[in-house]
Amino acid sequence: MLPVTPYAFPAAHKLPDGARNPRDGARGIRNLPGPILLAAGIVSIALTLTAAGYGELLWSALCGLTGALCLHFGISLTVVEQRRIKAAKAQDTAYRGDI
Template structure:
């Protein structure tokens, strides 16, 4: 068994709570609702096809509606997150030239 020391993380690894700059902690947070909604939308579309195959029009319509909504909002959240990351990178590049 390996000994447990207080230096479990290397010095280069920073946790969000250890950030010196307040913006550094926010950059570590990733967008999870977008990919989760995308996965739920794909599963819901699969359920739509299954319900349609069994001849259930009510369940098929319900699953189709939820699938379309989940895919739409999942794609929207993913695009917003990507734009936020690109804007943060552009701001970092612009700020690094000031020094």
């Protein structure tokens, strides 16, 4: 059996454009919970309007509360991710001396 090494590619190996390096780890993962919560909030608000149109006050209140919470947390997560990316870019340019 071959020994397992931590790096599958030698340092001189170039990956094709658009391919992810396995050494990147979680750095390449983008913010998915924020947009997913935003979409769920919009769908829930649509369900609120539909339930209110049918006269179901309990369901419309429940969907309205769910929609408001999803929109609130989706926007919050998206803003936090954008600030994190902006801070990382500023730190990266300051480190390289590009300013």
